[in-house]
Amino acid sequence: MIEALAPEGSAGVTGKPLLKVADLHGWYGESHVLHGVDLEVAAGEVVTLLGRNGAGKTTTLKAVMGILPKRRGSIVFDGRETISLPSRAIARAGIALCPEERAIFSSLSVEENLMLPPQVLPGGLSREQIFELFPNLAERLSSQGTKLSGGEQQMLAIARILRTGAKLLLLDEPTEGLAPVIVQHIGRTISRLKQEGFTIVLVEQNFRFAASVADRHYVVEQGRVVDMIHNDELDENIDKLHAYLGV
Template identity: 50%
Template sequence: MLEIEGVSARYGEAKVLHDVSLKVGEGEVATLVGRNGAGKTTLLNCAMGTHRSMTGRIRLDGRDITTAPPHRRARLGLGLVPDDRGIYAALSVEENLTLPSVRGVSPWPLERIYDTFPALAARRRFSGAKLSGGEQQMLALARVLRAGSRLLLCDEPTEGLAPVIVQRIGEILREAKEHGVAVLLVEQNLRFATTVADRHHLLAQGRVVESLDNADVREREGELLAHLGL
């Protein structure tokens, strides 16, 4: 589905990604794990087309989208959930869900969104600014599913949230996966990551140094937490 091939990226003279290659298949959840500054967010932005100082190739369903602008990638099914959530604070929950045009090929109907996110249904008339952090994160996920995204690029969706909300986000990601949605997930919470992901790519100094399955992560949890500085 998504192929990242030999991607390197810069901020000015500073090179932050070095020849990164990985794949995410249909209905697969893969994580990017690494310390702050390892290049995880930059890689998501390269995939979405919002970071242009890069070399290498990005393919979606075998189609080269390396030079495609972000709006074109969105129409093809890529959806970015940024770490700042990217919702419209002044608009209501329902306006956040209905204002963006449906871009992808398999949008979730509003009724299904509300069935999956009952907290949003209950607060559909509230502005984004009046939602809790967990509700804002759910709204950010709901918006890309409503828009028809088939592959979600999620940047730290559980950061700073209460355990009960983290558990609910895991349930939502697993449900999306069951419907064929793929996810490339930046995540520091290793235990959460193993409950939703199929594979884990360890980034260090802008390079993928290892790709691990869940059994590997559980066996080496102490070592990996030390590496992450957690």
């Protein structure tokens, strides 16, 4: 499914990509944040967006999800142009977002948070499968959503979008601010989700974490994709990547 020998200049995807973003521009109010993002993601791939703070990674995810109000260009998902669809229609097409701020609802219990997103497509994980991935959640179902620890909230934010049947998961910094043991748990979960056939776009600051789970990395700089690196070519490119990320 992943083409390691892709010719220079292609996004590294053979066949029809599940997600194809072309010349994507985005604005927050008057400020022009995305300046023509191009990227492709094949079905079943895990792809990360790397880059410095403010490069436009989160904004790219928001644009794909349709919650960035002002966006132009092309976002084709599963063969369908979604650039002008409202976010609820994009969700129903099979994309789901786990936002950076997690967005756990404080007026809902853990169970209500988990069951909130409606099923949009067949093939989502069952409750049992979700509790197998995140056993902690099963014990906290009646707690208020925001009474969970940071790690548990992150697990809940991921868990609730696994039920819906969405095929493409957009995970925005799922490891931010979490203890190493929980970061490992989330890493294992992402690998497991890949095995289950989910396609994942991951925004990550933690480069080592990204390298442990992803097939490819896009480097985002000033609202553009400036480079793409296959995970197995990472060693040769490590100096270049450090320069991009300023580490």
